Amino acid sequence: MKIKEKIKVLLHLFIIFFKAGTFTFAGGLAMLPVIERDVVEKYRLMSKDEFLEYATLSQTLPGVIALNCASFVGRHAAGAIGMIVAGFGATISAFVLMIVATILLRFVPEGGPVAGAFSAIRAASAALVLSAAFTLGQHNIKSIFSVILMLAAFTAVAFLNISAPIVVLLAGAAGYFYGKFGGRTTSAPVDTGADGSSGGEDME
Amino acid sequence: MTLLLQCLELFYSFFKIGIMGFGGGYAMMSMIIAESEKYSITAAQFADLNALDMIVPGPIAINSATYVGYIYAGIPGAVAATVGVSLPSLIIIALVMRFIARYRENKIMKGFLSGVKPAAVGLIGAAALTIAAGVLIKEGAEWSGFFADPLGTASVFLFAIFVITAVLNIKFKVNPILLTLAAGVIGAVVSFF
Numbered sequence: 576m577k578i579k580e581k582i583k584v585l586l587h588l589f590i591i592f593f594k595a596g597t598f599t600f601a602g603g604l605a606m607l608p609v610i611e612r613d614v615v616e617k618y619r620l621m622s623k624d625e626f627l628e629y630a631t632l633s634q635t636l637p638g639v640i641a642l643n644c645a646s647f648v649g650r651h652a653a654g655a656i657g658m659i660v661a662g663f664g665a666t667i668s669a670f671v672l673m674i675v676a677t678i679l680l681r682f683v684p685e686g687g688p689v690a691g692a693f694s695a696i697r698a699a700s701a702a703l704v705l706s707a708a709f710t711l712g713q714h715n716i717k718s719i720f721s722v723i724l725m726l727a728a729f730t731a732v733a734f735l736n737i738s739a740p741i742v743v744l745l746a747g748a749a750g751y752f753y754g755k756f757g758g759r760t761t762s763a764p765v766d767t768g769a770d771g772s773s774g775g776e777d778m779e
Numbered sequence: 780m781t782l783l784l785q786c787l788e789l790f791y792s793f794f795k796i797g798i799m800g801f802g803g804g805y806a807m808m809s810m811i812i813a814e815s816e817k818y819s820i821t822a823a824q825f826a827d828l829n830a831l832d833m834i835v836p837g838p839i840a841i842n843s844a845t846y847v848g849y850i851y852a853g854i855p856g857a858v859a860a861t862v863g864v865s866l867p868s869l870i871i872i873a874l875v876m877r878f879i880a881r882y883r884e885n886k887i888m889k890g891f892l893s894g895v896k897p898a899a900v901g902l903i904g905a906a907a908l909t910i911a912a913g914v915l916i917k918e919g920a921e922w923s924g925f926f927a928d929p930l931g932t933a934s935v936f937l938f939a940i941f942v943i944t945a946v947l948n949i950k951f952k953v954n955p956i957l958l959t960l961a962a963g964v965i966g967a968v969v970s971f972f
Contacts, residue, residue: 596837606838632882635892636875638868640803641838646872655873662869669837670861673845674854676835680827688967694914695966697830698937699959701911702944704829707805708903709949721897728901732809733908739810740799742902743895750894751887 584653585660587618592645592664606641606665607633610648620652641665720753785852786859792817793844793863800867801892802899804832804839807864808906811843818851822913829910833959840864915941936969 591613595606607630615623626648633643642662649661683689716725724746731737792814800807812825820828828846832839841861848860875882882888915933940962947953 599836632875634803635801635896636871637799637801638797638871639800639838639840639865642841642865642868643872646869647876650872650876658869658873662865666838666841666861666865669835669841670845670857672835672837673831673842674849674857676831677846677849680831686970688970691970692963692967693827693830694937695940695962695969696833696959697826697914698940699944699962700830700833701826701907701914702941703833703948703955703958704805704808704903704910705907705945706948706955708900708907711802711805711903712900715896715900724894724897725901725904728898729904730901732813732902733905738813739902739905740795742898743799743801746894746898747891748894750892751890754886754890754893 581653584620585657587620588645588649588652588657588661589664591618591648592641592661593668596641596665597668607644610641610644614648620648625651639666720757724749782852782855786855788817789848789851789856789860790863793848793860794866796844797840797864797867798871800840800864801895802902804843805903805906806899807840808843809902809909811840811847812906812909815847818847820847820850822909822916824850824913825910826913833955911941940965 591610594613595609599606599609611623611626611630614620615626629647629651630644633640633647636643642665645661645665646658649657649659651657653660680693683693712725716722728742728746731742732739796807796810796814799810808829815825828843831846832842835842841864844860844864845857848856848858850856852859915937917934944958944962948955948958
């Protein structure tokens with residue numbers, strides 16, 4: 576009976592993340608609302624607050640956002656196996672479809688409507704990366720300090736050929752020391768405002 | 780034997796990207812671009828990759844790892860890169876869940892993230908620039924020629940698509956999937972003239 580329960584939960588985990596991984600375009604961030612609906616309302620694996628906390632953490636921690644979320648939910652619902660099943664569900668279709676797409680891309684003839692369409696899609700997609708920077712900037716750029724860090728990171732990677740992981744570490748160190756010694760600590764981290772999921776902060 | 784070495788190389792590169800990848804797939808893009816110089820992926824191939832990221836469903840980091848791995852070392856390479864970029868998520872989340880209460884209160888982590896978040900915006904901007912250069916600059920031309928001879932350097936049609944898409948998405952919040960589809964249709968139609 577207990578094993579039956581667990582298999583059912585694992586199956587649900589796989590379905591939730593496979594569905595989200597197969598039917599959302601333009602990256603993992605777009606998957607979160609779809610996952611939320613299934614996890615909280617349809618299969619009732621956890622409360623909405625718990626999910627929102629995991630979703631927020633998924634975005635602040637390093638790694639693949641959709642996979643972070645799958646790991647949290649999977650482990651919460653069914654331990655280590657749940658984590659692997661949910662993670663597998665979230666990534667398998669991206670993997671398979673990408674290989675198929677890469678192979679098909681080789682057969683696109685030079686010139687002609689398909690090549691024309693793809694070349695315009697390349698231009699549009701490049702613009703969407705720029706717009707991702709804008710969207711994230713609206714949430715993360717709120718002080719002069721953050722503007723300086725953003726510009727420094729941009730210049731370092733785009734023009735000075737400094738490797739991105741080093742830039743991330745330096746920026747993190749700068750953030751830590753700025754919070755400790757420079758100016759006052761911004762007590763409201765950028766990500767908590769949106770959903771108030773962290774709780775316990777409102778002293779009444 | 781060489782295949783095994785290639786796979787290990789890919790695994791290591793993408794594991795590093797997964798661990799350092801704050802801010803999701805787009806922020807990882809600039810790391811993937813830098814690492815992929817090792818795998819002799821050209822700017823034009825990056826533009827291809829970025830377009831496929833939009834068309835193919837799923838997380839961008841997974842799509843990208845699969846693409847780079849496949850081009851460099853076939854299906855085994857794709858598996859190695861994808862597992863490499865995924866593993867850090869599993870490890871980090873397992874650790875965080877064990878210490879979740881302490882993680883939430885951790886001052887060092889908070890300070891660190893307050894620096895990483897704005898930097899991630901800069902990283903995505905840098906990735907956008909690299910990818911845009913791969914798309915918009917004509918084959919054989921150089922960035923540096925842009926101001927001397929803009930028409931000979933960049934494609935006007937693609938540049939227009941780029942600017943219009945950016946404005947429609949940033950300013951008017953038009954759905955990215957719709958914009959991608961529209962660009963495809965326009966590109967196909969224009970190719971008949």
